[in-house]
Amino acid sequence: MSAVATEPTEPTEPTGSTGSTGSTGSTIPQVRGLPVLGSLPELARDPAAFFVRCYREHGPVFRIRLPGRSLVVLAGPELARYMGSREGQASLGMGTLYDGLTEELGATRSVIAMDGPEHKRLREVMRRGYSREGLKGRLDDLVAITDRRLDAEWRPGTTVPVVDTMQLLVIDQLGTLLTGHAPLDYIDDIRTAVSTMLKVHLAKVRPTVMLRLPGYRRARAQLRALGDGLLRDHRAPADGVAPRLIDDLVAAHRSDPELLPRRDMLTALTGPYVAGLDTVSNTLGSLLYLVLKHPDVLARVRAEADAVFAADHLDDDVLDRLPSVQGAVNETLRLYPIAVSQPRVALRDLEYAGHRIRQGEQVHCAVAVPHFLAEFFPEPMTVDIDRFGDERREHARPGAYSPFGRGPHTCLGKGIADVQMTLTAARIFHRLDLELPSPDYVLRRKAAPAPGPAASFAVRVAGRRV
Numbered sequence: 260m261s262a263v264a265t266e267p268t269e270p271t272e273p274t275g276s277t278g279s280t281g282s283t284g285s286t287i288p289q290v291r292g293l294p295v296l297g298s299l300p301e302l303a304r305d306p307a308a309f310f311v312r313c314y315r316e317h318g319p320v321f322r323i324r325l326p327g328r329s330l331v332v333l334a335g336p337e338l339a340r341y342m343g344s345r346e347g348q349a350s351l352g353m354g355t356l357y358d359g360l361t362e363e364l365g366a367t368r369s370v371i372a373m374d375g376p377e378h379k380r381l382r383e384v385m386r387r388g389y390s391r392e393g394l395k396g397r398l399d400d401l402v403a404i405t406d407r408r409l410d411a412e413w414r415p416g417t418t419v420p421v422v423d424t425m426q427l428l429v430i431d432q433l434g435t436l437l438t439g440h441a442p443l444d445y446i447d448d449i450r451t452a453v454s455t456m457l458k459v460h461l462a463k464v465r466p467t468v469m470l471r472l473p474g475y476r477r478a479r480a481q482l483r484a485l486g487d488g489l490l491r492d493h494r495a496p497a498d499g500v501a502p503r504l505i506d507d508l509v510a511a512h513r514s515d516p517e518l519l520p521r522r523d524m525l526t527a528l529t530g531p532y533v534a535g536l537d538t539v540s541n542t543l544g545s546l547l548y549l550v551l552k553h554p555d556v557l558a559r560v561r562a563e564a565d566a567v568f569a570a571d572h573l574d575d576d577v578l579d580r581l582p583s584v585q586g587a588v589n590e591t592l593r594l595y596p597i598a599v600s601q602p603r604v605a606l607r608d609l610e611y612a613g614h615r616i617r618q619g620e621q622v623h624c625a626v627a628v629p630h631f632l633a634e635f636f637p638e639p640m641t642v643d644i645d646r647f648g649d650e651r652r653e654h655a656r657p658g659a660y661s662p663f664g665r666g667p668h669t670c671l672g673k674g675i676a677d678v679q680m681t682l683t684a685a686r687i688f689h690r691l692d693l694e695l696p697s698p699d700y701v702l703r704r705k706a707a708p709a710p711g712p713a714a715s716f717a718v719r720v721a722g723r724r725v
C-alpha cells in the first residue's frame with residue numbers, strides 16, 4: 260500500500276442549494292452555479308469531484324444548470340442496482356441522445372444509440388469479438404504490437420507527450436487485433452472526427468458549426484473511407500483461426516442484413532476507435548502518472564512484469580500473475596474514472612430515491628461517485644493497489660465500483676480493455692525507465708471529450724531496461 264495521497268481533489272468550495280423546484284411533484288435540489296455559465300466551470304474542471312460534492316450536499320438526486328439547458332443527475336450506491344433492474348432499464352435509455360453522432364457517420368443506428376431487444380441482439384453479435392476470450396492465444400501479438408510502438412515512439416532521451424503517443428499505441432493494438440489492420444495513417448482523422456463529434460453531440464461543449472468546418476469534414480470522410488476499406492479488404496479467417504470482431508460483424512451482416520445493414524457497418528467497424536481510443540489512452544496516461552508518482556507501486560509492478568516477461572511465451576492466464584499491475588489499473592480507474600457519468604433520457608416518468616423525474620428529461624447517471632466515498636473505499640484519496648485483493652475486495656460491495664458503467668450498455672470491451680491495459684502497463688515498465696517532469700509534478704487534467712490527462716502531460720524516457 261502507498262500512503263501518499265493523489266491529486267484528485269476533495270470538493271472544497273461548497274456552494275449550497277437553492278432548493279428550487281424540479282420535475283413533477285417533488286423538489287429536486289438545484290445546485291447553485293454562476294449566472295450564465297451555471298455549473299459548467301466546475302464540471303469542466305473536475306467532473307468526478309463536482310458530482311461527489313453535489314452528492315454530499317444534496318443527496319442522490321440533484322439538478323445542475325449549464326448554458327442553455329439543465330439536467331438531472333442521479334448518484335449514490337443504489338444507482339448501479341437501479342440501472343440494471345427491470346424498472347431502471349425500462350425507465351432510462353438512450354432515446355435520441357446519440358442520433359446526431361450516428362447520422363454523422365452516415366449510419367441509421369449504432370449499438371450505443373439503441374435501446375431494448377434490438378440493442379441486446381446487436382450486443383450479442385459483438386460480444387465474442389469484444390471479449391477477453393477474443394484475445395485468447397494472441398497475447399504475444401499484443402506485446403509485439405506494444406513493442407513496435409515503444410521502439411518507434413518511446414526512444415531513450417526523448418520526452419514523450421503521453422496521451423497522443425498512447426493513442427498511437429492503442430489504435431495499433433485495437434486495429435490489428437480486432438480488424439486485422441492498424442490504421443495509423445488515419446490517426447489524425449480519427450482523433451479529429453471522434454473528438455469533434457463527441458464534443459458537439461454528446462458533451463455539447465462545442466457548437467454545431469464545428470461540423471461544417473472543412474477539417475472536420477475531411478476527417479469524417481476519411482473515417483468513412485477507413486470503414487469502406489476494411490470491408491473491401493476483408494478476408495474470412497483461415498480454418499482453425501479464431502474469428503475477430505470484423506469476422507463476426509461481416510458474418511452477421513450477411514446472415515441478418517436487417518439487424519446490421521451495410522450502411523451501419525461503418526459504425527460497427529470503427530466502434531473500437533470511438534469507444535476505445537480516449538478511454539484506454541487516457542486511463543493508461545493516468546496510470547503512468549500514478550505509478551511513477553509512487554515508487555513503492557513502481558517497484559511491485561516492475562518485479563511482476565520482469566518475472567512474467569522472463570518467459571518466451573505468454574499463456575492466457577498471465578494476468579493472474581500480475582496482481583499488482585491489475586491493482587494499479589483498477590486503482591487508476593477508480594481515482595481517474597473516464598466514465599464519470601452515463602448520459603440517459605427518461606423514457607417515461609420515473610421515481611428514483613423519492614424524486615419524480617419526468618419523461619423526456621435528460622439524466623446523467625453519476626456511477627463513479629461511490630469511488631470517492633469512505634464508506635466503500637477507506638481513505639478514498641489514497642492510492643492503495645491492494646484494495647482489490649482477495650482479502651479486502653473493497654470494490655465488490657454493491658454499487659461501489661463501476662469503472663465500465665452500469666446497466667444494459669455496460670462496456671462491451673471491458674474484457675479486452677482490462678487485458679490491454681494490464682499487459683501494456685506491465686510491458687512499458689518492464690522495458691522503459693520513465694521520469695515525470697519533476698518529483699513534485701502534479702498531473703494536469705482535462706474533462707472533454709473524455710476526462711483524462713491534459714495534452715501537455717509528458718514523461719521523459721530516461722533509458723531502456725530491455
Ligand code: HEM
Nearest residue numbers: 370371531534535538542598601663664668670671672676
Ligand atoms: C478504460 C477503458 C474503457 C472504459 C473506462 C470504458 C467505459 C465504457 C462505458 C462507461 C460504457 C457505457 C457508456 C454508457 O452506458 O453510456 C462503454 C460502452 C462501450 N464500450 Fe467501453 N470503455 C473502455 C474501453 C473500451 C474498449 C477498449 C472497447 C472496444 C475495443 C470498448 C467498447 C465499448 C462498446 C462497444 C460500448 C457500447 C456498449 C453498448 O452500447 O451496449 N470500450 N464503455
